[in-house]
Amino acid sequence: MTIAVTVCLSFAVFAVIVWGLMHMRTPRFRMERAQFQRGLEDVIAGQADDNEWRALTCYPMRHDPPLEQLRLECLQIEEEEYTGKIPYLFTEAGLSKLREVRERLLALPQQD
Template sequence: MAQFLLVFTVSLLVIGGMVAIMMVARTPRYRTEPNTLLDIFDKTLAGDVSETQWHAVVGYPIRHDDYLESVRRRAQGLMQEYGQPWQAAQGGFLLARTGREELKILRDHLAARTALRNSRSS
């Protein structure tokens, strides 16, 4: 009987502790920042990004910043229009030449806006 009570008490403590931890812990959130988009754009322009890496960043909606969401959607549109995932799999570029040119413009605009925003906050 004593062994049963010991096992029951330990089990109750472990399960109760897990429930308490789950009640207190928050859901993890991933926030895409401008530097994350700039990094993936730079890798894409250099030809060092896979389709999976691209979709992991650009395919994830950005809910905390409307401007970044619009940039992400434009980049996603570039992939739909100029994407060449078969070439990236063979060591080529993920986007066609025209797509890379448009991505470069989008990247430069985002970099300028980010630099301006950082200089204002400093």
């Protein structure tokens, strides 16, 4: 009798664990426009380091195509104007281009 109860309980626990693992979703990082704007402003102001810049530009933003386009422009600016020196990670020309990206970001229509 105790063996049957043990086997049933073991099976139930195993089934719950398998069910839970099947329904778990992988964590997703999703940057919104306001977060992107703050990150750009920090870089422009010289208050961001390389890690913050990487967090800003290294994750695709498939949920927001206009924001993804701005992210790709930032990567292009990085290729041309990035110095990596603290406090300003970019040359003056790069900072100017990033200000233009920020202005275009502010001009985007609001999301629903």
